[in-house]
Structures are given as C-alpha cells and as structure tokens.
Amino acid sequence: MSDKEPEAEKIHWACTNCGYHWEGEIPEKCPDCGADKEAFEVVPIPGF
Numbered sequence: 590m591s592d593k594e595p596e597a598e599k600i601h602w603a604c605t606n607c608g609y610h611w612e613g614e615i616p617e618k619c620p621d622c623g624a625d626k627e628a629f630e631v632v633p634i635p636g637f
C-alpha cells in the first residue's frame with residue numbers, strides 16, 4: 590500500500606563545512622574534512 594519506502598531510497602548528504610557530498614548511509618564524520626554529523630545536511634535530488 591505504500592508508494593514510497595524511505596529505506597529503499599538513497600539519501601544524498603552534503604557537508605556544510607567543506608561541501609563534500611555522498612549518497613547512502615550517513616558517516617560518523619565527514620570523510621573529507623572530518624566535520625561532525627551536525628555539519629551534514631540532506632540534499633534533495635531534482636527529478637528523482
């Protein structure tokens with residue numbers, strides 16, 4: 590009955606500190622600059 594399953598969609602993340610972005614599970618720290626999780630934000634994907 591559900592038309593969307595959040596777990597099935599990959600979430601894009603961006604580091605607000607250095608601009609690094611990736612998709613999937615959120616890492617404990619930014620792999621590029623080492624910023625904390627709180628520096629990450631979700632990036633909406635146009636047309637998806």
Ligand SMILES: [Zn+2]
Pocket residue numbers: 604605606607608609619620621622623624
């Ligand atoms: Zn970063």
